[in-house]
Amino acid sequence: MPEIDIASLLKNYGLSITDARKMVLSAFVKNRNALTQRDICNFTDTGFDRVTIYRTLEVFVEKGIIHIIPSMDTIKRYSLVRSINNADCYQNHLHFLCDNCEKTICFDMMPVPSISLPAGFSVKETEVIIKGTCKDCK
Amino acid sequence: MPEIDIASLLKNYGLSITDARKMVLSAFVKNRNALTQRDICNFTDTGFDRVTIYRTLEVFVEKGIIHIIPSMDTIKRYSLVRSINNADCYQNHLHFLCDNCEKTICFDMMPVPSISLPAGFSVKETEVIIKGTCKDCK
DNA sequence: CGTACATTTGCATCGTAGTTGCAAAAATAA
DNA sequence: TTATTTTTGCAACTACGATGCAAATGTACG
Numbered sequence: 083m084p085e086i087d088i089a090s091l092l093k094n095y096g097l098s099i100t101d102a103r104k105m106v107l108s109a110f111v112k113n114r115n116a117l118t119q120r121d122i123c124n125f126t127d128t129g130f131d132r133v134t135i136y137r138t139l140e141v142f143v144e145k146g147i148i149h150i151i152p153s154m155d156t157i158k159r160y161s162l163v164r165s166i167n168n169a170d171c172y173q174n175h176l177h178f179l180c181d182n183c184e185k186t187i188c189f190d191m192m193p194v195p196s197i198s199l200p201a202g203f204s205v206k207e208t209e210v211i212i213k214g215t216c217k218d219c220k
Numbered sequence: 221m222p223e224i225d226i227a228s229l230l231k232n233y234g235l236s237i238t239d240a241r242k243m244v245l246s247a248f249v250k251n252r253n254a255l256t257q258r259d260i261c262n263f264t265d266t267g268f269d270r271v272t273i274y275r276t277l278e279v280f281v282e283k284g285i286i287h288i289i290p291s292m293d294t295i296k297r298y299s300l301v302r303s304i305n306n307a308d309c310y311q312n313h314l315h316f317l318c319d320n321c322e323k324t325i326c327f328d329m330m331p332v333p334s335i336s337l338p339a340g341f342s343v344k345e346t347e348v349i350i351k352g353t354c355k356d357c358k
Numbered sequence: 359c360g361t362a363c364a365t366t367t368g369c370a371t372c373g374t375a376g377t378t379g380c381a382a383a384a385a386t387a388a
Numbered sequence: 389t390t391a392t393t394t395t396t397g398c399a400a401c402t403a404c405g406a407t408g409c410a411a412a413t414g415t416a417c418g
Binding site for chain 1: 290295330344351355
């Protein structure tokens with residue numbers, strides 16, 4: 083039963099269990115792509131208010147359940163945090179942006195090569211955005 | 221004389237030479253960090269209209285003079301295209317985001333390791349965003 | 359150098375993503 | 389079940405960015 087998993091997942095993150103949160107979290111669990119507030123409102127078509135979705139996404143980011151994917155336009159995109167952290171606990175995220183279907187596909191399971199920076203720069207997180215054509219569009 | 225360089229640079233890109241374009245381009249040439257429309261309006265304090273700056277940035281992106289840096293918020297950030305393209309003409313961009321001073325620093329001169337994706341995905345451009353603390357803030 | 363045409367700029371206006379305050383509703387704890 | 393805390397929904401607001409159009413500026417050519 084997925085319902086139970088979602089609810090206990092919320093509990094594990096120290097969040098109270100509400101219909102909106104269950105809905106948003108399962109949207110991410112079921113979907114490999116990045117999601118926007120609009121995606122979530124439209125796709126599931128449950129009648130939650132925009133503001134509720136915004137606030138739910140905000141809380142999920144604070145708790146480290148999802149993260150914001152850097153993007154070129156002015157729309158915030160989110161995806162589940164599934165990255166393999168390396169020995170130093172840096173977070174690495176890898177996403178693919180298809181310039182045809184415009185989907186953002188998560189490749190967090192793939193290793194991101196570490197990049198050495200000049201002295202004095204400390205690294206907390208690495209985001210790799212690869213642009214091109216995805217396998218469904220080619 | 222920097223004026224002349226800027227003007228001929230515009231000409232080389234097939235653009236007519238106007239005060240607004242000279243101002244915006246020199247802002248990028250003089251600045252190693254990423255710039256927003258607001259940065260450009262505030263920093264130089266020449267009285268160009270917001271819209272003029274937006275349109276200038278748009279034209280510069282089309283001509284390949286600057287590019288949009290993926291970001292986590294809803295503000296568009298731009299920086300000069302200075303990347304070394306590899307043999308296959310992929311564009312690689314590397315930027316550092318300081319979580320203290322919030323500057324976006326361009327490291328386009330550094331090589332970006334190539335990442336192999338599953339079959340069927342073709343790569344046109346790679347954007348690497350490294351988050352952490354910059355050398356001035358540590 | 360001055361005129362004619364093309365391009366760019368500024369103003370007003372609009373669209374939309376995201377935010378905030380507050381009262382009602384729902385969740386948690388006792 | 390009740391009391392307290394948290395979350396939700398509504399309304400209103402902010403800010404970035406986009407668009408249409410007339411005035412101003414740039415370019416090309418005689």
